[in-house]
Amino acid sequence: MATGAHESVFNDVRDWLLAGKRVWLSTITETWGSSPRPAGSWLAVSSDGDWSGSVSGGCLEEDLLNRCVAGGPEIPRFIDYGISDHDRDQFRLPCGGRIRLLVEPLWPERDLPHVEAVLEALKARNPVARIVSLGSGIARCELADTRQAGITVDAQVLRHGLMPEFRLLLVGAGEVARYVADFARAADFSVTLCEPRPTFSEGWSHAGLPLVQALPDDLVSRSFNDPWAGVLALAHDPRVDDMALLAALNSGASYVGAMGSARTSAERRERLASLGLAQEQLGRLRAPIGINIPSKTPAEIAISVVADLIAARHHLRVARPSL
Structure with missing residues (x-):
């Protein structure tokens, strides 16, 4: 880290x-x-x-x-x-x-x-x-x-x-997570990668980005629940992403985002609402994640995500009201 x-x-x-x-x-x-x-x-x-x-x-x-x-x-x-x-x-x-x-x-x-x-x-x-x-x-x-x-x-x-360092929890091993981690660390974010699925965690081969095999909701509640934390759901698997988002949107994390198309994001919001999240909590979700470049490749998606993270961190640092 x-x-x-x-x-x-x-x-x-x-x-x-x-x-x-x-x-x-x-x-x-x-x-x-x-x-x-x-x-x-x-x-x-x-x-x-x-x-x-x-x-x-x-x-x-x-x-x-x-x-x-x-x-x-x-x-x-x-x-x-x-x-x-x-x-x-x-x-x-x-x-x-x-x-x-x-x-x-x-x-x-x-x-x-x-x-x-x-x-x-x-x-x-x-x-x-x-x-x-x-x-x-x-x-x-x-x-x-x-x-x-x-x-x-x-x-x-x-x-x-x-201010404390801004921590990021990336949920879901993959090329997008690898590029997000590389660009985010270069921009002075602390990065942790979480992958609970054995198929993906056992095949992870990027030595520069260690992987934590754990349930994302446990990690959120333990280490990513304050204003200087962000949770990014990048697994493209509702079983994993929704678990992370439920915990993150109920936490103090200031940045919560999920990768996916506009249609996928709308369906995700419906699922999360059915699981008990209020509209105020859902309003905090950044989905589709990142700025609209538009981006297609994993590296381009990562650039759009990290650009949005940098902007969010800047607004947090200069915010006048106490969080």
Whole structure:
């Protein structure tokens, strides 16, 4: 199972701090014009030159690596890229683009407890906010909610709201599931494949995507029942898909979708209604799943599905009301 970008970077930071290394964490705080990475993106660099994360398409990372390994700042420091024509030429920023970063030093003894607290909150599927003193560099964390996602900076502190990784449960082994998994993981989703049918599970041969042979309703209730979870019924078998959808539409999962034609989707809604689902619950079902490209091949269907997932995740992250 893949790990979300922030969690992955902080796992590396924790390992470096445990090894006694100093670390500098660069956070994009603002962007203007075109920029390859959004505000909140991280690049962590250790005193040995190890690095994790990304704050650009590659043009800024080398400069930040060199700065930190040569001796990064002792207190949080803002660095601006793309202000001058020289910056744009040297770092190949898009014309008119500008990025502001906060480079934050981390020490093993002082900052390891904070890093572990953030990781513990994210592992428990709780939104968490990092609050960093711009004067001292001392950071603390507190539980947050979806209304507090993103970056805010004032004269004294940086506040960075972090959301749990978005987990996907793909139900039904097949070519569509394989492509959805590949594209979704590249877009920073965590992916689990579930296949309860022995014929399909025993013949699954894609080593890069492990398969869990279990009933999908059990997995939904155990691990995919919060707002940062999605359940995708891709088996094309009502015995399997309906079991997953019944559980998912009764759960807190924010994204529930099923593959099939418009006619198949209408018949599915009738079956689910006969099994006791209310219209409000059925209204949450995205079927046919994905955006209307139109798509035909497994790869095209997967692209349409992941595009819709990205849009849904974005709306979840910027939502104002609490879920």
